[in-house]
Amino acid sequence: MIPVTRTFLPDLDVYTAYLKGMWESGVLTNNGPLSKQLSAEISNSLGITHLQLVTNGTLAIQLAIKALGLQGEIITTPYSYVATTNSILWEGCTPKFVDVDATSFCIDPDLIEAAITEKTSAILATHVYGYPCDVGRIQDIADRHGLKVIYDAAHAYGVRLQGESLLNHGDCSTLSFHATKLFHTGEGGAVIFRDKEVADRAFLMSKFGHLGEDHYIDLGINTKMSELHAAMGLSMLPHVSSIIEARRQCSAWYDEFLAGTKLQRPEVVRGLEYNFAYYPVVFETHQKAMAVREALQNNGVFPRRYFHPSLNTLPFLDEATRSPCPVSESLASRVLSLPLYTALSQQEILMIATCIKNVLDI
Template sequence: MILNNKKINVTKSFFPPLDEYNTYLQRVWSNEWLTNRGELTLELEEKLKEKLKVNHILITNNGTVPIQIALKLLGNYGEIITTPFSYVATTSSIVWENCKPVFVDIHPEYLTIDESKIEAAITPKTTAILATHVFGNPCNTEIIEQIAKKHNLSVIYDAAHCFGVFYNNKSIFNYGDISTCSFHATKIFHTGEGGAAFCNDNELYDKIYYSHNFGHDGPVNFHGLGINAKISELQSAMGLAVLDHIDEIFNERKKIVNIYNEQLDFSKLDKIKIRANTVWNYSYYPVIFDTEENLLWTMKKLNDNNIFPRRYFYPSLNTINYVEGESMPVSESISSRVLCLPLFKDLLEDELKLIIKIINE
């Protein structure tokens, strides 16, 4: 039963009311300032610092470049211990910055990097750990921090999915030497295209800052090497308009997650286990099928009804063609069987019921 021939995707960008966005745009036009950290960008950073309870935030033009900057500053062209279960940007950034990804398998329930296997992967060439908080679910940051201190390693967190997540009573972005987030259009909070870097160390933050602006030290001098990772005032205007509705967005997504939890038949499905002491953000709704065959069959039935979930994260990154990854049995198995169901603010009750009905059948 197709509902109104409407295509239901795995997610849908939140569009703030146009008049509200225009109000912010009018300030851009009034200031005649389009980029280079204008008034709206600075305002957005201050509001996000307050909302997220962080000390330093640097907004960027996408969510991948903060990972690249972190690796440029901390990777030192060495081996980076990382997860095979993440979006490709995590691994591609390592390779792009002339470092070597060394994969460690994942925990079968939390889906984050298995911290018990990290030490065995450390060699004299290891310089950093780059771990992903998967679907907003925190890594075991306590153990990772202990390992990093013991072996004098830097820790970078890909927290692309983690806007609004708190772990052990503090923002997930306050963990690690550098944490990064995505503000892509498909994320809970977005600036159309964008991202951010978070760092508690003042000296390291200063390096991130000049790295994102060509290395500038004033108009004619340079601290060092840098690239262009600046966000525009048009993107910051979108962020400010979206931020005005962020609590409403969280609440609506939570309602949908609760319905999935209550009404899906989990006799042949598993769901991610959220780590204790986590304030989760309802960023994604992954379900894990017992077999890939059942996943593909269910996808087809959903697609036949104009419903398009997505296979996050497939394939396991240790299998992609530009890395030399060893076998990662847990990641490879989970990645072949995990499917993210539609989850966004405007998902209608009838649409949600149809999704659940097809899966349960």
């Protein structure tokens, strides 16, 4: 069986060495030494500041919304994982969907200003598959209208734009360290803040708003990363470069073997250092995409309809929120994310590509 992804696991002896230290210290959570070390090493390797480790990528978005004090409407993308929309709703805000650009698959900046109302407090956009939003234009719009900017950067670990970490854009960026990501802690995530004061508030909120033994300063919940998860992250960090390189090679094989199929791929912008997090392909029609998915599954290959459905069509949204987003809806009906992970072989990718070509009659 060839799944859409397979979790990379570091050397077990390395991981258990961290666990042994944890056993000796007796510290399992509450911003322990491994969490502090992981935060420092990630920040140093990516060139970022004000990083807060959290329990998962969804709580990262929720914590960002709460720490920034957002209310009312948040302009957002319909082409993302459901956690993006759910986080907005969970924090009592209203998602205002703006359609995506047909080449980048990210939120279309040409459509943002028309969606701004007196109730708008922020823009929450996704760097789709790790490909960057038009961060310059989005920031210009936000500055003109006094809005905050959050980037769901769950796919963008290690991505650089014009030589700088993509995570440094906006008021904050959120990461997921789920086991399916190229860098993971099993479960986990992080928020990167531009402003230290907001970062300090988020840190307080992440531990129940509790300072010292009995001082409760702010409303808070528990989003702390455990030492067990931090140990996994520390074990993973030395492998990030080789993981990205292996995924780059797999992507290059896909490019070679799928040449001539006219499958649509996200546009690569100038100055992008990509992390090869995903290999999405968009077919001409929904019918062709589903025929390819069925053929691949019959051959033991399991791609994913990632992202599907378009989030503006979610059944639990009220009617007013479910505004049409034709580009996103079209992409969501025609996309497949093909298998991509470090252990995937050239021969397996050739088999996948051949199966696709056979269905497309190429």
